[in-house]
Amino acid sequence: MLLGMGTVFVFLTLLVIVTSIMSSLVQKYGAVQPAVLKTPGAAGQLDEATLLAVISAAIHAHRSKQ
Amino acid sequence: MLLGMGTVFVFLTLLVIVTSIMSSLVQKYGAVQPAVLKTPGAAGQLDEATLLAVISAAIHAHRSKQ
Amino acid sequence: MLLGMGTVFVFLTLLVIVTSIMSSLVQKYGAVQPAVLKTPGAAGQLDEATLLAVISAAIHAHRSKQ
Amino acid sequence: MESLLQLFRDSGLYQLEAGQFVMILVGLLLVFLAIRKKFEPLLLLPIGMGAILVNIPGAGFLAQPVYDAAGHIESPGGILYYIYEAGIATGMFPLVIFMGVGALTDFGPLLANPRTLFLGAAAQFGIFTTVIGAILLTQMGMMDFTLADAAAIGIIGGADGPTAIFVSSRLAPDLLGAIAVAAYSYMALVPLIQPPIMKALTTVEERKIRMEQLRPVSQREKIIFPLSLLVLVALFLPTAAPLLGMFCFGNLMKESGVVERLSDTAQNALINITTIFLGLGVGSKLSSDAFLNVETLGILVLGIVAFGIGTASGVLMAKLMNRFSSMQINPLIGAAGVSAVPMAARVANKVGLEANSQNFLLMHAMGPNVAGVIGSAVAAGVMISYLG
Amino acid sequence: MESLLQLFRDSGLYQLEAGQFVMILVGLLLVFLAIRKKFEPLLLLPIGMGAILVNIPGAGFLAQPVYDAAGHIESPGGILYYIYEAGIATGMFPLVIFMGVGALTDFGPLLANPRTLFLGAAAQFGIFTTVIGAILLTQMGMMDFTLADAAAIGIIGGADGPTAIFVSSRLAPDLLGAIAVAAYSYMALVPLIQPPIMKALTTVEERKIRMEQLRPVSQREKIIFPLSLLVLVALFLPTAAPLLGMFCFGNLMKESGVVERLSDTAQNALINITTIFLGLGVGSKLSSDAFLNVETLGILVLGIVAFGIGTASGVLMAKLMNRFSSMQINPLIGAAGVSAVPMAARVANKVGLEANSQNFLLMHAMGPNVAGVIGSAVAAGVMISYLG
Amino acid sequence: MESLLQLFRDSGLYQLEAGQFVMILVGLLLVFLAIRKKFEPLLLLPIGMGAILVNIPGAGFLAQPVYDAAGHIESPGGILYYIYEAGIATGMFPLVIFMGVGALTDFGPLLANPRTLFLGAAAQFGIFTTVIGAILLTQMGMMDFTLADAAAIGIIGGADGPTAIFVSSRLAPDLLGAIAVAAYSYMALVPLIQPPIMKALTTVEERKIRMEQLRPVSQREKIIFPLSLLVLVALFLPTAAPLLGMFCFGNLMKESGVVERLSDTAQNALINITTIFLGLGVGSKLSSDAFLNVETLGILVLGIVAFGIGTASGVLMAKLMNRFSSMQINPLIGAAGVSAVPMAARVANKVGLEANSQNFLLMHAMGPNVAGVIGSAVAAGVMISYLG
Ligand code: NA
């Protein structure tokens, strides 16, 4: 059981090391903080398409009035 | 494979014909454009019942005050 | 089939009796009407934690400005 | 050339039998009724589509999967096969729907006036009469129903779709399609079927009876009620426990107020997903050989008789109760005892308003209405106990 | 000591084979492309994670369950095993996704201009060319594809993920992983792959063609269309009925307007849940022995050829149609016939705007775009009819 | 008469055994604790209802289905049978829940202060001590636990419900009910169990330690972290990969920001649906013969011991770390290392505020809190590696 507890510790120590290295690398090289873009992803694409559709329809409608 | 492609074309040609006939029939006979009713369906019925309940409760309450 | 119908009646009669007793007991002893607390339950706990987090972060931020 | 022949042999035109063609038309009719006439569209639209799909020759929607010796899929089954076997043959879908209905049900009106449970009991009279009717028709040689078939048909009179499907899946799987279609069709026809019966059995004076405002019901009563019901079921009618147990569980999730996210899901995402698949699965039972026969006609006739008797029994029970009590009940709300929530309650309200434009019966009718749900589940338990 | 050895023997380091290591890197690459490059993230993120998980040695994600004689589970299977067997081997997940896509699709632009169906047909040309290509490669001894494999690979040219997965699960389960990855990758690459082809095959004048505004389409037409399509499928191409039947059902739920809660669920909770599991299940097919071989290279090359030919055929078909009709079509919208909704339509719009900044093609391109979905499902039906 | 006897023989009263009656009371108690005392109601309400249902004699909630020779259902199984076999025996439900928990978890505080992972490691000490305790109790002849049983019981000390259920389903299915009930009960009792231990092991001065504000963590770190964790698991502890793989997948869906609709579904509809069925399925393991015995008592006692030791170890580890570092940690946050997210973190915050009303520890405690989730999943992997 000591062995079990040891494994948990060794594994989490590894994770601390990897995480620390990762964080310092990101902070060093990923200098430009990526703005938290709320990209809607492919899921949002249909909505975006709808939006574009609405806009182009509005433009059409506007033009046909002139 | 030409056969496969042919089948796709024949099928979609049929669909074009059927769709065109359907559309012209609808436009001819279904003259009165059915207003796009947002009928909430049976799902909404409970809500509607709740609404009615609230209304009748309100009327009761109003009356009991008089 | 009379038996079947009888069973339904006997069972629902029992339910009427039990329900009536239950209701009168609740109205008698549960005098203090438990306000209908909209407790968000464990599910809401994360949100609550987030809220607390935001508050404490705001306090920290405020303090660090001083 | 060979390929062309293969394609033609695969085509629907080549394979289509008359029965399948008629069933596709039946499916289209159900879709039409759902969309145009708003006949219980949540169920009849998927059922109609399921009926169309299952009758497309060569499409294999009901194909059984084939496994090789190692247990790997050699040829996959059809989607409707999987849906039916996993959700309907097992009884899972109607039970999950019942849980969702429980989470949508407010027992407040029933708790404010528990006597309305008698109305919900009386309205199940149609169920048992119909069973006798089905047995008689068989004895007269006009139909060929077993006792189990008769019981499943009778449940149509309970005006409760999931209960009818659950009982059919246990007692008469072959009739499931016809029974479900009949149950949902008659539920949709409540505004047409009930009013004449209600008016024939009541005087204008009775229809004008104003009922006392219902007392407010505490949250605690609403929490204890489903638990009491469940304990009674456990003690006296365990065969009704699957349906009523899930129903009480759903209701407790709602009323307890501590698991709102589960209650919301049971009322929305989960019941909707299940409804889509339940409808398709029921539709898959509408094959021509199961539907296009004289038994279906018998089911439709017996179903509407059951429905009518249930409505009448509810109204008459209310009149009977008025003889023995000073607290008068408007007999119209007895008709709501058939279930068909909340349509039947609204019909009672509407007929009441015709007699007296100031008489709002809706909340009073919701009591027998939800009592009817319990009543038909109890009747289902009785049937399964005798015949299951 | 014994335990320590056991732990080491269980560890990934000890067991990891080179192939698994490479496949974990492939999984990480897919995740990277999904997150950083926004390559169809809804699918490629779960697929990438599935690929990583399935290649962890000793984690047992694909372990088969072991049952004892009494039918009880002795040793449970891995989660990816259950997901793959229940959802992908059966064809359930792609069909449920297709239902959701149907509920997300607006056939209005197609109904306003049904001739765009020809563009959706033409763009399937790539599918059939690729099949011939795959057969040739095999005859030349460079690859080893059966006819069924070739058909499944060809569907990549249809630029429709669920269709490709459905066909692969029926005709070439071993290639499913590579085919799905290729299909979704190329769908994501539409903005890179299509424009050069579109520009090479059209003159600036053609790209400037302004199209008439689309007529408004009534709700009734939108309701009748999916039913007409379904009847045609039933009569002439039943093997396409699983895909198109579910698609029409989803669309009818949306357009009928009477089952909004079901339609909402099909468009959201249900399609999302299915997408998560579909992605993981597809990823589970990315084992090193199934993916790291010359066939995958062949699939990738053939896939992009199919894609390119499909794009070109759509554009050329539009030009051909302009010869025979006075109502001019901007040939750019022909490229949208490959499906990849709505990315391909947006690319057509963008290339059109480059030629003429007042030329909004998006709505016009949505017609061939959804026609492409129908077209590739029809092509899938043809393939399954010949080879299934 | 015969029928009446049948009904009576079917009734619960006739069949009810004392054990079942007691277990129904246990179910009602769990429901009461869930509703009135808000003890983890999301799980304990469904578990309690499942316990009631499964102990209704003759209701058949756990009935096994019977198939005929052709593979058709002759007699369907009970709903709890299907739920348990499909979702819990397979391990699917806890894994799906873990994915949802991943999508709900913010690793920000942990990334800002990765040393808190040591606290999450230390708090697993209770797990291993308990295993030894269970073995000792068996050797003393007081209980009868196998090594696998002992390991499953120990996981209660991890204060993580899905992990406990997952491990039990693999190592000790017979104890699953009691272990799950113990795990969730103690998680609910965190505000009662932890404070005395925390206060006994710390001085007022220690509890007053103010911690530096956490640095902001970039989105990129949050994206890379779950992938790093997954790679480490793949390399060094594959048996923890099912739990941590799904957890990392859920977290990546959330943090990547490109699949919001999937992440939302994983956090809501999907986790809620799974929670309902997981609870019912766990409850179905609360049969009288599995629960009403001395082993359950042992599990309850060992569980709380494990919990207490875990809490103490976390606090002591924090004190130890303060000896070797100038950056002081308030030892109270060590107690949050047991998991029980976010209750344990809130308890740390509350006890901290009692010592110093300006000391907000919540965000600092979230680090060890989520570290505890990782820690117990790692411990679970170790157990399965040794004993699975
Ligand atoms: Na009823």
Ligand code: NA
């Ligand atoms: Na296509």
Ligand code: NA
């Ligand atoms: Na833990």
